[in-house]
Amino acid sequence: MFINERTKPHELIYYEALSARTSLMKKESAKFENVKKGYEGEMLYDQIFDSIGHGNVLIYRDLFLSIDGSVTQYDTLIISDIGIISNEIKNFSGSVTFRDGSWYRGNFAIPNDAFSQLNRAVGKLMELRNTSRSDFKVSGKLIFPNDNFTFHSDDQSNWNKIILRSGLRDYFRQFNQSGIVAGNKAQYISWLISSSIVENPYFKPAVDKTRLKFGLYCGRCGSFNLSKKRFHLTCNKCGSTECNETHLLRAMNDYKFLFYNQPMTRNSLLEFIDYDLHFKAVSRALLKHCYTNNKGTRTTYTFKYFDFEDAVNKSDAYMRYKDHIPMI
Ligand SMILES: [Zn+2]
Incomplete structure (x- = not known):
């Protein structure tokens, strides 16, 4: 069973917000595509695992674990009474040779050796096991969920370390076998993992504010050309109508990921939306959708949700139903 949600990577949301507000440089576009593709691979992996079923195991997704002073990212950890299996998901496509x-890929070397990355990640889990003086198995596989991927290797032993799309369903099926259970030992391992979870320490965007277009933009077509009504904004380009609250949630999401960990005040949000809405509407939205931090005379706000999508799914009494997005 899935223990936690797989949320979009911070970097992906950052590039989504950045690309909505400026034109990306070549390097940024390449990174954006890469992160997007990686996330699509992870979602495909989850979908296939879901279709096979995973009731006998505990599954953690997209984690950062602090083990012995260093932080490692894990795409998926599968836990049973036997131990932990780390699955590193690589959404590679085309023909790749090791x-x-x-x-x-052809004659071009792909940076970062995925095998070394997997070994490091597995090694860290072994350290976690050893320092807790427990006894369980730790192993890992590289998973290639894209069916448009072929792998060639001069070393036959590498085939034991990878699962291609053609073998993925069978790989997942083995976790449904009767010998696999998530009992007391799995609970203990799960507790070990949970106690090591930390926030992503590597995400430290340094965006140049002067590149960004401030204001509100259409959630459907991205245009900043909007007409104000009392409670809504209508896009002059595609005709979509979204209520003020939707726009403010999107702006808070963008603010969070573009200026990560930087304080948000009412004035800084007003400036960010280019004063497109009345300060009273902004105040109301901040009080409803953010935690308030008072420091002396200065009040800062922390977005309650992970991202815009999370906000839309969670916020109660939310007026999204009043949005009108015309069908294409
Ligand atoms: Zn539009």
Whole structure:
């Protein structure tokens, strides 16, 4: 069973917000595509695992674990009474060759050796096990969920470390076998993992504010050309209508990920939306959708939700039903 949600990676939301408000540089576009593709691979993995069923195991997704002073990211950890299996998901496509310790697409070397990355991640879990003086198995696999991927290797032993799409369903089926259970030992391992979870420490965007277009934009087509009504904004380009609250939630989401960990005040949010809405509407939305931190005379706000989507799903008495997004 899935223990936690797989949320979009911070970087992906950052690039979504950035691309909505400025034109991306070549390097940024490439990174954006890469992160998007990685996330799509993870969702595909979850979907296939869901279709097979995973009631006998505990599954953690997209975690950062602090083990012995360093932080490692894990795409998926599968826990049973036997131990932990780390699955590193690589949404590679096309034909890729592994030779002499490097990955190649044609003659181009792909940076970062996925095998080393997997070994490091598994090694860290072994450290966690050893320092807790427990006894369980730790192993890992590289998972390639894209059916448009072929792998060639000069070393036959590498085939034991990878699961291709053609073998993925069978791989998942083994977790449904009767010998696999998530009993007391799995609960203990799960507790060990939970106690090591930390926030992503590597996400430290440094966006140049002067590049950004401030204001509100259409959630459907991205246009900043909106007409104000009392409670809504209507896009002059595609005709979509979204209520003020939807726009403010999207702005708070963008603010969170573009200026990560930087304080948000009413004035800084007003400036960010280019004063497109009345300060009273902004105040109301901040009080409803943020935690308030008072420091002396200055009040800052922390977005209650992970991101815009989370806000839309969770916020009660939310007026999204009043949005009108015309069908294409
Ligand atoms: Zn529009």
